[in-house]
Every structure is written in C-alpha cells, then in structure tokens.
Amino acid sequence: MAEQKEEKKREISEALKAEETLTSKWYVLDTEGKLHELSVTDGKVTGYDFKKHPNLQKFAQYEMAKNRVYEKEPPHIELMRKLEMVDFEKGSDSGNLRFYPNGRFVKKMLERYVSDEVVKYGAMEIESPIMYDCEHPALKSYLHRFPARQYIVESLKKKYFLRFAACFGQFLMAHDMSISHKNLPVRLYELTRYSFRLEQSGELCGLKRLRAFTMPDCHAFVKDFEQGKEEMLRRFDLAWSIIQGIGLKLPDDMELGIRFVREFYEEHKDLAMALVKRFNKPVILEMWEKRFFYFAMKYEFNFIDAMGKATGMVTDQFDVENAERYDINFIDEDGKKKHPIILHLSPSGAIERDMYALLEKAWMEEQKDKAAMLPVWLSPEQIRIMPVADRHMEHAEKIAKELEAANIRVGVDDRSIGVGKKVFQAKMAWVPYIIVIGDKEAAATKLPVVIRAKSKPKEDTQEEMSVKDIINEISGLTHGKPTGLLPVAKYVSKRPIFVARQ
Numbered sequence: 001m002a003e004q005k006e007e008k009k010r011e012i013s014e015a016l017k018a019e020e021t022l023t024s025k026w027y028v029l030d031t032e033g034k035l036h037e038l039s040v041t042d043g044k045v046t047g048y049d050f051k052k053h054p055n056l057q058k059f060a061q062y063e064m065a066k067n068r069v070y071e072k073e074p075p076h077i078e079l080m081r082k083l084e085m086v087d088f089e090k091g092s093d094s095g096n097l098r099f100y101p102n103g104r105f106v107k108k109m110l111e112r113y114v115s116d117e118v119v120k121y122g123a124m125e126i127e128s129p130i131m132y133d134c135e136h137p138a139l140k141s142y143l144h145r146f147p148a149r150q151y152i153v154e155s156l157k158k159k160y161f162l163r164f165a166a167c168f169g170q171f172l173m174a175h176d177m178s179i180s181h182k183n184l185p186v187r188l189y190e191l192t193r194y195s196f197r198l199e200q201s202g203e204l205c206g207l208k209r210l211r212a213f214t215m216p217d218c219h220a221f222v223k224d225f226e227q228g229k230e231e232m233l234r235r236f237d238l239a240w241s242i243i244q245g246i247g248l249k250l251p252d253d254m255e256l257g258i259r260f261v262r263e264f265y266e267e268h269k270d271l272a273m274a275l276v277k278r279f280n281k282p283v284i285l286e287m288w289e290k291r292f293f294y295f296a297m298k299y300e301f302n303f304i305d306a307m308g309k310a311t312g313m314v315t316d317q318f319d320v321e322n323a324e325r326y327d328i329n330f331i332d333e334d335g336k337k338k339h340p341i342i343l344h345l346s347p348s349g350a351i352e353r354d355m356y357a358l359l360e361k362a363w364m365e366e367q368k369d370k371a372a373m374l375p376v377w378l379s380p381e382q383i384r385i386m387p388v389a390d391r392h393m394e395h396a397e398k399i400a401k402e403l404e405a406a407n408i409r410v411g412v413d414d415r416s417i418g419v420g421k422k423v424f425q426a427k428m429a430w431v432p433y434i435i436v437i438g439d440k441e442a443a444a445t446k447l448p449v450v451i452r453a454k455s456k457p458k459e460d461t462q463e464e465m466s467v468k469d470i471i472n473e474i475s476g477l478t479h480g481k482p483t484g485l486l487p488v489a490k491y492v493s494k495r496p497i498f499v500a501r502q
C-alpha cells in the first residue's frame, strides 16, 4: 500500500512541482523596448499604466494575482449546447466531451484549415501512437520535464501513459531519421486527436480546459540559435495568419505573453523585440532567474474571454534539451553529428479552444448590439430558405439547388408551421442568411435576404439580392477556406433534436 502511494506520487512530474514553486519577475515590455517591472499590491497588479490596455491588465491579473476562478459560468458553455454543437458526456471521464453534428462540423473545418496552413508553411504531416511506455528511458525522463498530469492505461504486463502532446511520437521518429544540415529546418506536424491531460476537476471548463483535446503540434528541428530565431518568427507569422483566418482579430483579441530564462533573454533580446514589434502592442514578459523546464523561452497568445479570464492559445517554445535526451542528430557541414534545437509550436492552440474563443467572442459582440454568429465559412448551415406555404416549395427548391451548385450549405424549412416561428428558430441557430419565399418573392428576380452579419440582436437587416449576388457574397467570405457538406438533413422536418430545448 505504502509502495503504491509512493508510486502515485512519482507520477506527478517534477516540472509540475517546479511550476507550483516557481518564482519569477514580471514586466510589461512595450513596443519601444522598455521594461516596466510589475508587482502585486493588495491583489492588484501595479507598475504600469494599463489605461489604454485593459485586456493586458486582465491578463496580468490572471497570471500574477492568480485571479483564475470563474464566478459565473463562461457563456460559451450554454452556447455550445444551445447551438447543438458540444455537450458533456456522463458516460466518460469529465473533460471528455461529445460533439454533435454541428460541433463535429465546426471542429472538422478548423482541423482542416489549420492543418492545411501548416503544411503550406513546409511541415510534413505524420501520425503517431497515443500511448507510450512509462518505462522507456527518454520518455520517462521527459515526463518529468513537462508540467502536466497524465492518464495511465494498463495492458497485460505494462503501464502506458496517454500522450499530452505530440512531442513523444515526433521525437522518437526524429531519433530514427537521417538528417543533413541541408534539410534543416525539418518540420514535423501532427494534429493530435487526442492529447490527454488529467487536469484537476475544479479546473475543467467547457471547451476551454479539457482532459481530452485536439492539439495541432508542429516541431521544427533547427541548426542553431540563429536559424531557430528566424524560424520562430516565420512561425509567429504563420500563427498570426491562422488566428485571423479562424475569425479572431489581431492584435485586438489576444494578449502576448513571453517567458524567458534571464540569461537567454540577455543574449537574445532581439528575439523578444522582434515578437513585440510584430504584435504591435505592449506584452507581458515573465523572467525566470534559472531554467526549470526544457525550454529557454516560450511565448503564447492569450485570449481574454467574456468573464475577463485569460486562455493560452498559440504557443511556441525554444527547446534546448530534448534533442540530447532523445538523441536526435543531424550531420553538419563539417561531417560531425550535432543535436538540433527544437521549436514546439501549436499554431492555433487546441481546436476546442478555438471554438471556445469564437463562441465567447460572439457573445461579447452581442453585448455590443451585434447579432452573435460564427464566421460564414464555419457556419454548418450557411443559408436557410423558408417557403411560407406548400405552394412556394417548388420555388424554394429551385433556389436551393442553384446555391448548392455553388457549394453553399443550404437548409430548407419545409415544416407546416408559421413563418414567424421558422425565422425565429433560424436566428436562434445563428444561420447567417435567411430567405422567406412567399407569393411576391416567387415572382421577383431579387429576394429579401436577412443578413446576420449586418443585423442587431433585435433588429434584422434585410437586403434585396439576386441568387448570383448571394453566391458572390458567400464565395468572397469563404475564399481560401475548406469547404464541407451540410452536416445535418437539408429539410428541417427531417432533423432530430439533439439537445432538448429548455
């Protein structure tokens, strides 16, 4: 029994323990390169005038004064259920969610988009196992360098841990590869479905903090610090473009946190400055006196949600330790074997977190008197056509066909209910375009279209558009993004209800 307890204790990584006791100094680094040292007095972060940067203040409060507890449930949790996207699953462990067709669709589109962009940047997509031998020497020692708790599964004779990132599979693969200096940087990419972290149950939070999540993870193996810095900046630009592509605004919707080991900072201030210049607003800089983890620096983009809490999304790290641990080598110009430096990038953060951020943002927009919605390319149903009576069905079908031919996802509300109710339900489902077809519309060439992006929560904006106008507008808004088929039945009468309406 005592032995078992001892065993349990050891499974909590050294890095996790270090993180809990870690002391560091905090600064604001402004766009001029000036450091402003921060401190906490009476639960308030002081040392910088945050007046023009309220979200940076919230981020600092979250990080330094540890204002992390949600007083109220963040709004995305109600929304993810109301929109029939995601729900809790009592039959699994907490933090392992179920995705309904709408949620699976949004997630799939995000997964495709992020993965395609990472491959365009030059990464090679791979796939690796989700569980690893607890006794493998390199893995065992790495476990203790990463601040995360893990699930353990048992087979007949051995214990395995479920991966909490893609590092394991990619490093074991890189160990077996023959890499020349001419190949560098070598970039490997995996979309981990899933990565697992056994977060404490009190910390679990809807789509924000889960125990099973989908993490796009891209490692770059680089020759030296110089190549590493150059590559990190290229990846920063990649992440920037991905976050904007997803539908968040930069730098408005994010705050940048940069963390350095002091010695590394003194030598590579140019890297910190290059990041701040790119971000184009002041950032929080955390400085560690000593190196506790395997990385000498890291940064992350933090989203500030409707409750004023920060959530790390994009992150990249400068890893100076693992190439040696996993014996990863390249042959340099002089013919000698050398260890590369490794960068660990998640170019979007967990896909579930992207969904969380989009829902929280939509809710915040609604408070500013804008109709809440998802970007048009991510909306499961882009347009809904509603015949007023059965005799308008034929015309509704004709329009639906023309739109479908242009790869637009169209629903037809064929139910025998009042058109007012049909419109109300389409709005509740955040459908971006709504068209009602009655006698007048059936005879006209232009249709009255309710455009959600231009509407207020209680006031619709309607424009007269031809089918061609609609196709042009939606194609423009979805250009360069993945396309997908409508994830539910085209006819609303054929759709089952996944989440009972309250």
Ligand SMILES: [Zn+2]
Pocket: 165, 166, 167, 217, 219, 344, 345
């Ligand atoms: Zn990694």
